[in-house]
Amino acid sequence: MSRLRIAEIFGPTVQGEGALIGQPTVFVRAGGCDYRCVWCDSLHAVDSQFRHDWAALTPEAVMARIRSLSGGRPLTVSISGGNPAIQDFAPLIALGRAEGYGFACETQGSIAQDWFAALDMLVLSPKPPSSGEATDWARFDACLAAAGAAPVVMKLVIFDAADYAFARAAHARHPGLPLYLQPGNPEVGPEAPVDLEAAAARLRGLIDTVTADGWFAPRVLPQLHVWVWGNQRGV
């Protein structure tokens, strides 16, 4: 089988955001991305200047690492990145599923893959205007179609009013997708201290906006991992 470009594999920890928040998870972070979001918190898995730090691993080797980290006890594996949809994770998912592991994948929705249909959850995170990237909704819809019967949710990061308007429009376009909003994190360097009071204030502000608008569709959540571990990697 062909090898996967992997920036890091870590855990078990808990999922910090979105639909599976709080769920014990091992993360497989793929290297490489077709986007360059200005506020990216995972540049070490995105920018090709870091490619020499990425491992070229067979699916069997990735699975061996997951098994080792989890003590062989099945749990949820989150395939993230970078954009994992650049690569073929079908063999890894097949290996893990045979041992009882579940798989979620987080991607911006710019590249569709047949293996989305094998996931327990596909998290599509179109990037709002503050990212500097633009969403191609035809490509997003292709991702949705590729997922087939697999559960799909939409997760959006909100930094400002334009992002919030983008979220409202995205929901209007896909009202059937469970929607998760989270405030953007302006402090993304791994050494940057996290101001918990400021993080709480950002979450409070987003909750206030949503409830004042009488917009009750989205669930509003923090990035729990940032609150608990700051911007450290590997947790």
Next chain:
Amino acid sequence: MSRLRIAEIFGPTVQGEGALIGQPTVFVRAGGCDYRCVWCDSLHAVDSQFRHDWAALTPEAVMARIRSLSGGRPLTVSISGGNPAIQDFAPLIALGRAEGYGFACETQGSIAQDWFAALDMLVLSPKPPSSGEATDWARFDACLAAAGAAPVVMKLVIFDAADYAFARAAHARHPGLPLYLQPGNPEVGPEAPVDLEAAAARLRGLIDTVTADGWFAPRVLPQLHVWVWGNQRGV
């Protein structure tokens, strides 16, 4: 219809804990409880010394207040307490459902009610040893049976090692119930300042315990409302 003893109705805000964390919600807090947990964070809805502050409202009056707070836009209503299972919430649920509102209920599982089956989610929160109360599992099982086909989850607060052992035993007894754990909050007075660093450390500690044990069944979550609003009431 008979009147309901209601300690407070507030929102919309977001659900701060458990399976519906982050979901826009109006809370209906019932007055009265058959338990006296030593760390109760809602004594104003529990202790009969506060009963003169509880309103005796018809289900129609409660629904009118929910409608007013939500601007007539359907959302999730969480019936909490106290122990709401002391009273008959069937008429309120019927009124709200006819207008598109959804209903969740939080109770310790000591009293079963037929109206559990009309809920969108029943949250059973057996109280761990640190509460000073003891769980009667036959009564808990009766609550589960009363829920019928309604979704049921279990939520447990963890203050110490004995509580954690209780959680493991509760899960072993009911492995099919989705399980949510949260660290206990030792600062419950409405004026008590919340130490966010300490709250984050408690959550980190519980996550570390669960993952170190290779126990991947529970989701581990904070009390988000405490992080965002402190111990204030009405949010």
